[in-house]
Amino acid sequence: xxxxxVERIREVVRAIPxxxxxxxxxxxxxxxxxxxxxxxxxxxxxxxxxLPWHRVLRADGTCAPQVAREQSARLRAEGVLLEDGRLPRxxx
DNA sequence: ATCTTGACCCTCT
DNA sequence: AAGAGGGCCAAGA
Numbered sequence: 311x312x313x314x315x316v317e318r319i320r321e322v323v324r325a326i327p328x329x330x331x332x333x334x335x336x337x338x339x340x341x342x343x344x345x346x347x348x349x350x351x352x353x354x355x356x357x358x359x360x361l362p363w364h365r366v367l368r369a370d371g372t373c374a375p376q377v378a379r380e381q382s383a384r385l386r387a388e389g390v391l392l393e394d395g396r397l398p399r400x401x402x
Numbered sequence: 403a404t405c406t407t408g409a410c411c412c413t414c415t
Numbered sequence: 416a417a418g419a420g421g422g423c424c425a426a427g428a
Contacts, residue, residue, distance in 0.1 A: 334411080347423080348410045350409085351409040352424090352425070354409055368411085
């Protein structure tokens with residue numbers, strides 16, 4: 311992968327404020343890479359350790375199964391509550 | 403070079 | 416609500 315692209319993605323993730331969340335697809339789009347959600351997931355999986363990766367959920371508001379426990383714990387610690395394993399649906 | 407595997411996502415049954 | 420089917424594309428085997 312182009313290191314430049316990777317850095318743009320990392321930067322977008324770093325910009326998600328505590329207590330807020332985003333999604334893989336949204337991060338990709340904000341990094342100027344629409345349709346490349348998988349790339350975001352892959353990057354967080356291999357070197358997301360120094361990033362707030364726990365603020366990135368799937369498009370439907372659920373956690374990626376691999377990290378669901380750790381992620382929900384970290385979110386809870388920041389005041390983000392998951393109802394029934396998912397983010398409460400935004401109303402209108 | 404080809405095939406498979408994913409921290410994904412969307413549209414249409 | 417739940418599947419199927421496609422799209423996406425970097426890595427590894």
